[in-house]
Amino acid sequence: MRLNGKQVLLTGASKGIGRAIALLFADEGADLALTARNADALNEVAEAVRAKGRRAHPLVWDVRDVGRVDERLAEARAALGGLDIVVNNAGVVRLPGDHPDPTEEAAWDYLLDINLKGLYFLCQGAAKILQEQKSGVIINLASDAGMRAAPNAYGISKWGVVGYTRGLAKQLAPHGVRVNGIAPGPVATEMMNWHPGESMESPGLPLGRYSLPEEIASVALFFASADSRAVFGETIVVNSGND
Numbered sequence: 001m002r003l004n005g006k007q008v009l010l011t012g013a014s015k016g017i018g019r020a021i022a023l024l025f026a027d028e029g030a031d032l033a034l035t036a037r038n039a040d041a042l043n044e045v046a047e048a049v050r051a052k053g054r055r056a057h058p059l060v061w062d063v064r065d066v067g068r069v070d071e072r073l074a075e076a077r078a079a080l081g082g083l084d085i086v087v088n089n090a091g092v093v094r095l096p097g098d099h100p101d102p103t104e105e106a107a108w109d110y111l112l113d114i115n116l117k118g119l120y121f122l123c124q125g126a127a128k129i130l131q132e133q134k135s136g137v138i139i140n141l142a143s144d145a146g147m148r149a150a151p152n153a154y155g156i157s158k159w160g161v162v163g164y165t166r167g168l169a170k171q172l173a174p175h176g177v178r179v180n181g182i183a184p185g186p187v188a189t190e191m192m193n194w195h196p197g198e199s200m201e202s203p204g205l206p207l208g209r210y211s212l213p214e215e216i217a218s219v220a221l222f223f224a225s226a227d228s229r230a231v232f233g234e235t236i237v238v239n240s241g242n243d
């Protein structure tokens, strides 16, 4: 097992890619603090982790509530007995369907606050802990939309993630902490309006189908494990060959 006894804080753990990361990391021996806004969905993932014989501590938390970062980190550490790995996976691509204010400014604030501000402040809080203990890993979920021309708030937020991942990696490398990112293309999750049972096919993609959440999770495992011990500040594109 590649993460035996490792203690992980994972955001956006209630579904999609986050859920797949939680289950794969549990298979590899990790204990997890799981965060998202939806308590029922979070509890379902926590039960699935426990069924694998690992500890799971659900924490209902909106990552925009950056004033509670230190409190959430302390809760996670207390529940797990330490902290080795932080995965910033929570993200959104649009306003919720019933949002009362579907203006461009509202969408900008919503996407930037979740995708970039929430990630930045959790990284800052985690960095204090990990650099003091002189070990640890941070993994940030970007997007292939953050690796090419970005004409919208989502792409801009993910460019920010890619750049900050590289900058933070440089800051923390001398302290024994590795920071890396993953830039998925279209993945079969609710974010892509994909639901279980629907076709995986996507003829526009060179691979002919969406990526699976598990195919993103396996790259997260690479970054979480010692297999990537000499990799700092990289963001790996995992996008079914999408241009």
Ligand SMILES: NC(=O)c1ccc[n+]([C@@H]2O[C@H](COP(=O)([O-])OP(=O)(O)OC[C@H]3O[C@@H](n4cnc5c(N)ncnc54)[C@H](OP(=O)(O)O)[C@@H]3O)[C@@H](O)[C@H]2O)c1
Pocket (backbone or CB within 6 Å): 011, 012, 013, 014, 015, 016, 017, 018, 035, 036, 037, 038, 039, 041, 061, 062, 063, 064, 088, 089, 090, 091, 092, 093, 114, 141, 142, 143, 144, 183, 184, 185, 186, 187, 188, 189, 190, 191, 192
């Ligand atoms: N799917 C794709 O095609 C794709 C492509 C490129 C990049 N990505 C990135 O991969 C990551 C995961 O995406 P996904 O496809 O798994 O999306 P998803 O299925 O929609 O899941 C998103 C996760 O983020 C959580 N979340 C959203 N807003 C949050 C907030 N304010 N506070 C706390 N948690 C929040 C959601 O939980 P709650 O709603 O319960 O809070 C959920 O657990 C995101 O960063 C996304 O940008 C995805």
